[in-house]
Amino acid sequence: MYWKETMRQMNDIGIGSLVIVGIISIFIGAVTAVQFSYQLQGGFIPDYYIGYIVRDSTIIEMAPTITCLVLAGKVGSNMAAEIGGMRQKEHIDAMEIMGVNTAAYLILPKLIAAVVVIPMLVFLAAFVSIIGGYLASVPTGIITDTDYVRGLRSFFDSYNIFMMFVKAVVFAFLLTSISCYQGYYVKGGSIELGQASTQAVVLSDILILFADYLIALLLTS
Amino acid sequence: MIKVENIKKSFGKVEVLQGISCNFLPGKTNLIIGRSGAGKTVLLKILVGLFTPTAGKVWYNDTDFFQLNKAQRRAIRMDVGMLFQGSALFDSLTVEQNIRFPLDMFTNKTKKEKLMRVNDCLARVNLDGSNDKFPSEISGGMQKRVGIARSIVLEPKYLFCDEPNSGLDPKTSIVIDELIKSITIENNITTVINTHDMNSVMEIGDNIALLYKGELVWQGNKDEVLDTDNQILQDFIFASPFLQRLRSAALAK
Numbered sequence: 371m372y373w374k375e376t377m378r379q380m381n382d383i384g385i386g387s388l389v390i391v392g393i394i395s396i397f398i399g400a401v402t403a404v405q406f407s408y409q410l411q412g413g414f415i416p417d418y419y420i421g422y423i424v425r426d427s428t429i430i431e432m433a434p435t436i437t438c439l440v441l442a443g444k445v446g447s448n449m450a451a452e453i454g455g456m457r458q459k460e461h462i463d464a465m466e467i468m469g470v471n472t473a474a475y476l477i478l479p480k481l482i483a484a485v486v487v488i489p490m491l492v493f494l495a496a497f498v499s500i501i502g503g504y505l506a507s508v509p510t511g512i513i514t515d516t517d518y519v520r521g522l523r524s525f526f527d528s529y530n531i532f533m534m535f536v537k538a539v540v541f542a543f544l545l546t547s548i549s550c551y552q553g554y555y556v557k558g559g560s561i562e563l564g565q566a567s568t569q570a571v572v573l574s575d576i577l578i579l580f581a582d583y584l585i586a587l588l589l590t591s
Numbered sequence: 592m593i594k595v596e597n598i599k600k601s602f603g604k605v606e607v608l609q610g611i612s613c614n615f616l617p618g619k620t621n622l623i624i625g626r627s628g629a630g631k632t633v634l635l636k637i638l639v640g641l642f643t644p645t646a647g648k649v650w651y652n653d654t655d656f657f658q659l660n661k662a663q664r665r666a667i668r669m670d671v672g673m674l675f676q677g678s679a680l681f682d683s684l685t686v687e688q689n690i691r692f693p694l695d696m697f698t699n700k701t702k703k704e705k706l707m708r709v710n711d712c713l714a715r716v717n718l719d720g721s722n723d724k725f726p727s728e729i730s731g732g733m734q735k736r737v738g739i740a741r742s743i744v745l746e747p748k749y750l751f752c753d754e755p756n757s758g759l760d761p762k763t764s765i766v767i768d769e770l771i772k773s774i775t776i777e778n779n780i781t782t783v784i785n786t787h788d789m790n791s792v793m794e795i796g797d798n799i800a801l802l803y804k805g806e807l808v809w810q811g812n813k814d815e816v817l818d819t820d821n822q823i824l825q826d827f828i829f830a831s832p833f834l835q836r837l838r839s840a841a842l843a844k
Binding site (some may be wrong): 463467 | 667693
């Protein structure tokens with residue numbers, strides 16, 4: 371049952387979020403490329419730096435942080451509402467009386483699924499974002515195909531990938547645990563359920579940003 | 592048997608239960624009755640461990656329930672079935688999946704064995720062939736019967752029913768009452784029913800506990816209800832002039 375539920379959650383979080391993550395990522399890359407090309411205009415910095423900047427800003431910051439902020443809204447609010455609804459309809463009480471460890475059954479599969487799937491989504495987001503940067507800068511003539519690819523291949527440090535995955539795992543844990551907590555302990559009626567859902571997103575976002583800062587401090591010092 | 596000893600429960604300054612002591616007997620339908628706000632649901636939730644009492648003990652045979660740790664309580668709960676007032680069926684699961692849920696969680700039976708057990712339970716509550724329906728596709732009475740089927744699928748020793756007849760028409764209520772009564776006798780279950788349905792009291796009340804403002808004010812069986820001189824019970828059971836006339840007629844006979 372736990373395995374089946376974990377698989378269901380992986381599908382919901384992973385496959386269910388592919389489109390939104392893809393759309394956001396492509397625009398993150400596109401906007402990053404366009405804005406950096408604007409800032410680099412007329413300077414002494416070579417054009418191929420656009421590819422390099424898009425790659426690193428995406429991997430280190432944009433892909434994990436923006437993706438997880440969006441997922442806090444999409445997946446986190448969904449989790450809080452799902453568990454909160456079960457609390458209000460006495461489903462959780464029913465499971466407790468059956469002898470089910472409800473915290474383990476309802477929260478653990480979500481947590482495991484999120485910690486496994488969200489880093490994959492973040493990796494995908496980084497990849498799509500780099501493609502987004504390419505699409506926004508090469509066909510429009512901002513830089514050449516050769517320059518963009520050269521930028522992508524310059525100064526590559528695999529430690530940045532490690533940092534991206536650390537962020538993704540921590541953010542996934544935060545957004546899932548906060549959202550599940552808000553849903554699991556919801557009291558009252560539909561207004562309180564809505565508030566719990568909102569609270570889950572707001573708290574997750576704040577803590578993700580705070581954790582982002584801490585990880586940046588710890589892993590770059 | 593379930594034995595309750597001097598149970599007290601307060602929410603803030605409000606004392607909802609003020610020292611309840613009584614026994615709930617195996618093979619009998621034990622009823623907790625009383626007006627709304629008397630503390631029936633709180634007592635039932637204490638019995639199943641959803642609320643912790645402020646003071647007092649709940650004994651499942653020789654085991655003090657609230658002295659057990661979480662894992663030990665879960666072990667006892669394997670022997671407990673509960674029918675909720677709103678049925679509490681998992682609305683994203685079909686009838687079959689709802690009833691199979693405890694089997695999936697706690698048994699190593701094969702798919703075929705589970706299906707057989709589910710079908711047995713469905714047949715027991717006269718819902719053969721409803722396997723693939725969702726709770727939203729069946730009536731309130733059918734939902735209650737699915738709730739009963741789910742609560743007996745693991746063959747519990749204790750069955751708790753919170754207002755099993757609320758929201759049901761009188762005929763369906765009788766069906767539910769008869770079903771609970773027969774399951775209780777067949778399996779020698781200790782059944783505790785929280786109700787304010789007068790028909791249930793008079794038809795299946797083997798052991799009745801009347802709560803009034805958080806106190807146990809009367810205990811007896813359905814046959815003793817008619818003869819009682821307990822004014823609170825009389826006011827509660829024979830609340831309407833029609834029922835008072837019926838009682839007078841019955842006593843005259």
